[in-house]
Amino acid sequence: MYVKQTTARSDSLAQPDLFSSESHFGAIVPNKQPAELLPGEPIHHESVHGREGEGHESTEHGGIKVIKVDFEEVETPFIIALWIFCASLAKIGFHMAPKLSHIFPESCLLILVGLVIGLLLNYTQSVHVSPLTPKTFFHFMLPPIILDAGYFMPNRLFFNNLGTILLFAVIGTLWNTFSIGLSLYGLGFTGIFGGDVAEHLTLLPTLLFSALISAVDPVAVLAVFEEIHVNEVLYIVVFGESLLNDAVTVVLYHMFEDYATMGENQIDTMEIVKGIASFPVVALGGTAIGIIWGFLTGFVTRFTNHVRVIEPIFIFVMAYLSYLCAETFHMSGILAVTFCGITMKNYVQANISQKSQCTVKYAMKMLSSSAETIIFMFLGVSTIHDEHNANVWFIIFTILFCTVYRIIGTIVLSALANKFRLHKLGRVDQFVMSYGGLRGAVAFALVLLIKEEAVNKNNELRKMFITTTIAVIYFTVFLQGITIKPLVCWLKVKRAEKRKPTMNERIHERLMDHTMVVLESIVGQTGHYKLRDK
Template sequence: MVLNFLKISLALDHFESAIFQILTNNWKEVEKPYTIAVWLLLASIAKIVFHVSKKISDIFPDSSLLIIVGLVLGVGLKLYHVDGHLFTLESTTFFLYLLPPIIFDAGYFMPNRALFENFGSILVFAVIGTIWNTLAIGSSLYALGEFGIFSVKFSIFEIFLFSALISAVDPVAVIAVFEEIHVNELLFITVFGESLFNDGISVVLYNMFKKFTLIGADKLIFTDYAASGASFFVIGLGGAAIGLFYAFVVSFITKYTEKVKVLNPIFIFVIPYIAYLSAEMFGLSSIMAIVACGMAMKQYVKGNISHTAITSVKYFTKMLAQACETVIFMFLGLSTISSHHHWDFAFITLTIIFCIIYRSIGVIIQCAILNRFRKRHFSPVDQFVMAYGGLRGAIAFGLVVSMPEQIQAKSMFTTACIAVICFTVFLQGMSIRPLVNFLKIEREDLEGPTMIQSVYMKYFDYTMAGVEDIAGQKGHNSIRDTFERLNATILRPLLMRDEKKRGFDASKIVRAYMKITLKEAMQAANAGKLFLEQDEIPQKTLSIKIFYNENQEALYMMFSSLLDRKLRDMKAVGTEVEDEGSDIEDDYMRAIIGPSHGLSADNLTEPSRNNFQTHSMANVYATDLEANRRRRVRRSRSVGQVNKTT
């Protein structure tokens, strides 16, 4: 009876009836969120399937596999005559919802120190390189178009509009490939930084040529060209300024959320998104805004939230970025089937050739100029990988989708853009790993610096800043030192909780030294106990232990006098060096407590629970260890004399 009632209810669903219905069909109400959820589910399952087979994931980049899935789904939906609007990516959806998480993830997790040490080179590649590629590709295609070899006519501003979007190097594709093959830090940060800022420059150029196209070449006057040149700098710098403003806002707000810690992630995600929308609202570079916001807010926000919140923010940011990236590449595959294409073999082939040639020329010329001013040069192998790593992806696809409908060549531009993306993602993305292995390019040091190297690098920074100051030069060491002093005296006390004003930010060095000293002291104490409990000690083991203790003693002598003098100077001027908070983690300390040293944050805070609070306690403990070492040496000598007698 119940089944019959349900059948009747479903059959009469489309009629107006006074009969009470248990089940109804409300598809229209849940269509959009249900479609989004299904897309995310399919994309996530696809990525899991890809990584089940190691052979497939080693050969194909994730982006290429997702495009393949999109192609398969597009064919299936086309065969079943599914409504096309369900799998069409709109430009508004792309720029307002899918792109911001990807760019924020790239900016928030950008290695700031490596970026600013190579900032000049990155800026040259991003600005000069993008302008060069846009003008070179556009001019070449326009010149060939004048001979009538293409099937569709286009104006000079229309082809420059296309060349601007096709010059956008995708950071998502670059990061994925370079992280998998573990290229060295210089190469990684140069290509990563260039691709990230290149997107902002490409969007600025795209919008400029878009306005020229809408106005019309015959209606443009000199003031329009002058205004466009000024807007190039105003849009980029204005977007960065908005991002910095909102970075200070989110840092200042999280400073006072100690009583409501659950709200921290909300501010961390919502305020950068507001920065992105604000820049978009005023016509400024929204990409530069969210990148600057993510980079600037990182160190202050991490000092205001707990380690648990830091981990939550990290994983949620990565999850959101990967989900958006996955959806974009799947839609890219779908668009290959669903879009109205105009296939022009000559235009597509020449576009791919010009993209490869002009990027290679630009990289070679720029590296030749930069190597004159750099201590570490870009090698020919580095230049090859930089030129070969110019993969196109989400940004180019989103821009070509948003192209005005009044442009007659839009279908041809869309087809060419998808072809270039597939060529770079499949051919270049798949072949870059074996090429790197064949060329034996320098790889990243996965072990990371030792504790002594980390502390020594910080000392070296201050030393080089002093040398530059004495020589009357302003290098990146002096600039970094000036910023760190500004950071210690103004920014950190203003934007971080429990942070006191200091004239000299030596807390990192002192904390690192204290933790290193205490850790080694405790390790040596445990080793000494086991050593004294042994009845007979082999001569080889004894020599190793004595050598270890002598090196430890040399370590203490190397750093103790320098740090003691610095601490006395700081006390003389009335400054304080407070203990590191449990939720503060800076770049140098992260390297020190990395996995290669077998330490964690809990391990490093353990001495404070055992009342090892001060540097003087560490020295007393080290003195006891020295006495134990001397007793072991005397014991070894007596053992040696007994062996000679026997």
């Protein structure tokens, strides 16, 4: 007797059926013959009987189990979902206790929950879940928060105060970066930070650290300023600054990282010119990408009359695509999704149904709230699990310089902005602006991105930067975040009025806008009124 194996039969023998319980033990699947009998070829009985024997032996030890427990298969998503569930329960309990919610910001509670979870995981040492990586933060956590801020941003206030916002976002960030960096670099020569630190703390790594620590975090600002309900002008100036200084911060960060990797001897005039030229490219490029995707969303939603159910999908997906496109070309993703949300609010909202608008509103709020919960909670977890190098004097002087130079910058830039503003920024407003410069997850994510080549291949210096960044975040979120509420009440800062404008107010507002457009056309000038009318 002979055996001739066909292609289909041999494939079924070599690759057993994955849905068969016996295939895991190497047994031949029933009703499938491994060979086709033909005369002239011998049968290999050993392989068949061997496989049957293996299958019989495995069946005796294995068998079908009615209940199985395989926690390793779902360990990571289960733990993350459990963390979010516990944090959500903590938020419910937090808001059910009026005394706690009146004193502490919600971000403080979430960091404390993360600290507790980090201690439990460190104590048990049985569950290993990776902390919040910079890639996860920038690609998944940050976009929904910024989209929510851009989509529901008061556009009129934002563009009316755009000059002041740009002044603080660009000039203010440059001032903080270079003043903090040069001050820390100068103190390094005194030896107060220790001999090892002074040896590796050169100019470029110090400027790299000062660039990331100077950024006002939009996540932290949103979390605190929405709770204290400051007036609209103060809110939009501080929040707008925290959004737009991302362009300056990211460009400075990557520029100093490239310079530090290259080495001071390799930097020439052309490299400095290219670094300066990258500022407008990143800012304007990210803005243009966001506006283009916003217009595309408005065009697509014109044809969703018969499929209303998918309207929210276009808003979320196309806004996320604007962020990813900007990051692909190394533009400002935050600016892209911010201006995409602003454009959508003007050109998309009129195209979608009332139910879709309600869905978009609550889904966007839910996503941003969940992202904030995860960010602050993982910040607390990372505090316990990361290796640290705490240089006390470096931490103290970093906090001191961040506070002092922000106050100086706010006073000087406010005086400059008041020369061109109709509604002046008073002393109380300037104090809240300087005191509300909170640092948060953006600085923490950037410091985790630092490569050892950028810090003279000294891992201890990198750990010191990480520890100092966490200390600054805790100082601003806990101390400034807790005390800003009573300070706002004590200083009698004007609060926001929670009411919608009446029909009469809206008509007169539009009438004045059109009147100003006519006057600008008569005198031959093009101002923001004409742009707004478009």
